[in-house]
Amino acid sequence: MxxxxxxxxxxxxxxxxxxxxxxxxxxxxxxxxxxxxxxxxxxxxxxxxxxxxxxxxxxxxxxxxxxxxxxxxxxxxxxxxxxxxxxxxRGFGQITVEEGYRIRAGAFAADRKVAMAAADAGIGGLEFLFGIPGSVGGALRMNAGTRSNTNPEIEGETRERFVEATAVTRAGEIVTLGLDDMKFVYRSSGAPADLVFTEAVFQGFARAPEEVHAINARVQEHRERDQETKVRTAGSTFKNPPGHSSWRLIRDAGGLDLRIGQAEMSRKHANFLIAHDGATAHDIEMLGEEIRSLVKAKSGVELEWEVKRIGVPA
Ligand SMILES: Cc1cc2nc3c(=O)[nH]c(=O)nc-3n(C[C@H](O)[C@H](O)[C@H](O)COP(=O)(O)OP(=O)(O)OC[C@H]3O[C@@H](n4cnc5c(N)ncnc54)[C@H](O)[C@@H]3O)c2cc1C
The missing domain is CATH 3.30.43.10 (Uridine Diphospho-n-acetylenolpyruvylglucosamine Reductase, domain 2)
Structure with a gap:
């Protein structure tokens, strides 16, 4: 079209x-x-x-x-x-280290590069970003992070390290936002939906560079062991409902036996969907909706999409 x-x-x-x-x-x-x-x-x-x-x-x-x-x-x-x-x-990918164990990064800087810059500078606390394949702008909008309370060293959330962000409003005004303005919640920000983030400042703490690099490497190992890293996916498809793990609900509802067109859920991590060659956005979205129906029928739990669905159908 x-x-x-x-x-x-x-x-x-x-x-x-x-x-x-x-x-x-x-x-x-x-x-x-x-x-x-x-x-x-x-x-x-x-x-x-x-x-x-x-x-x-x-x-x-x-x-x-x-x-x-x-x-x-x-x-x-x-x-x-x-x-x-x-x-x-150029213009939105810069990463600079500032006084007091702070990092300033453009909205299009990759999370992974922010974590690497923090390691080189001896700044701890941003290691979780090493495993998230998005940008700083996406991390601000999604409050990107990981939390399972099994290994705090490799976990964290954007809001915990956030100091301030610069954004442009839909009317074209450049504004600065503090923590209260961002209204971070689990995998989202309640800041006005029309803001376009251009930069953020994160606060870390002193940690020896070799230690931070070693933790970054453990973040990577953990990802490769437990998640899909070499297929076309969008990470966790659904948010974890309070008190539940989406992957377990999907597995127990038989979601792993479902395939729509060229889309199916991952056997390695049942909350990750996989797009095989030839998959369409329609296949992927229908798979997600079918999974939501299965889980609702089996457990009564309503899964909420974490992945953003954007645009119009064909
Ligand atoms: C293999 C894999 C593993 C993943 N693991 C995790 C994980 O552990 N934890 C986690 O939280 N997420 C994870 N994700 C999901 C994803 O990486 C994060 O949500 C990430 O923060 C999205 O960033 P992005 O730049 O790709 O954003 P996009 O996907 O491009 O956009 C996401 C949302 O952010 C908005 N947005 C993007 N940039 C800006 C901006 N500059 N200003 C305003 N709004 C903006 C978009 O409009 C959209 O609404 C994973 C994804 C994959 C593929």
């Missing part, structure tokens, strides 16, 4: 725009699941000021969706109407 090309009309409203506008750009290659249709308009801002200028001049009725590393997303087969913001490493 292609969308009407609005790129010339939008460009005409913004003579001083420095970033790049592209009409009908395929999003699938940018996502972990490698499925989904195009963005009506893909915008790559040059820097935060350029993003603010763009949002200020973009007609208010046009929807905007920021894309991180798309490791927690199903883009539907019909693509995304309106604007998708795709950051470039």
């Amino acid at each position: 292609t969308h009407p090309d609005i790129s010339a009309k939008i460009a005409a409203l913004m003579p001083e725009l420095r970033g790049r506008l592209l009409a009908n750009q395929s999003l699938a290659p940018m996502t972990w699941l490698r499925v989904g249709g195009p963005a009506q308009l893909l915008f790559t801002p040059a820097d935060t000021e350029d993003l603010a200028y763009f949002l200020k001049n973009l007609p208010a009725e046009i929807p905007v969706m920021p894309l991180g590393l798309a490791s927690n997303m199903i883009i539907r087969d019909g693509g995304v109407t309106g604007v998708v913001i795709r950051f470039a490493p």
Whole structure:
């Protein structure tokens, strides 16, 4: 499906725009699941000021969706109407170490690189980011983290290390948010949904570089042992309902015997879905909905999607 090309009309409203506008750009290659249709308009801002200028001049009725590393997303087969913001490493990928065991990172910096920079600088507490394949922007929106209380050394959550974030509002205003503004909860942030994060500061603590590198390596080992790391997936499909593990509910409901088109749940980690070659976003979403029905019928528990489903069906 292609969308009407609005790129010339939008460009005409913004003579001083420095970033790049592209009409009908395929999003699938940018996502972990490698499925989904195009963005009506893909915008790559040059820097935060350029993003603010763009949002200020973009007609208010046009929807905007920021894309991180798309490791927690199903883009539907019909693509995304309106604007998708795709950051470039230049302008949004910088990572700097600051006084007092702090790290400042751009929204498009990979979580893993933040953890590596922290290790090099002798900053502990950010090791959990080493195992999360997203970006800082995605970590802020999702309150990314891991928590099972079995090994605190390799666990943590974005909110525990958060100091402040910079964001641009839909009206084009650059704002700073503190911990209270972020309203972090389990795998989400209650900060206004239209904010586009551009940068964050995290607080760690003193820990010898070799120790932090060693913990990062243990994070990796743990991932490779217990999770899918070499297939097309989006991590945990559903949030863990209070008092339950989604993977156990899915397994016990017979979810591992289900396959829709080229999509099925992982036998290694039943809450991870896998997209095989030829899978469509429709296959994947239908599988998820079928799993929710099975679990509801078997246990009475309603699973809530953790993965974001974005855009329109084919
Ligand atoms: C193999 C695998 C393992 C995973 N393990 C974990 C895990 O242990 N813990 C965990 O929490 N997650 C895990 N995930 C899920 C995912 O990596 C996280 O949710 C991550 O934080 C998403 O970041 P992203 O940059 O990919 O965001 P995306 O998937 O691109 O986006 C996710 C949401 O964040 C929003 N967003 C992205 N960037 C910005 C921005 N700059 N401003 C505003 N909103 C933005 C998007 O609009 C969307 O709503 C895993 C995923 C995979 C594939």
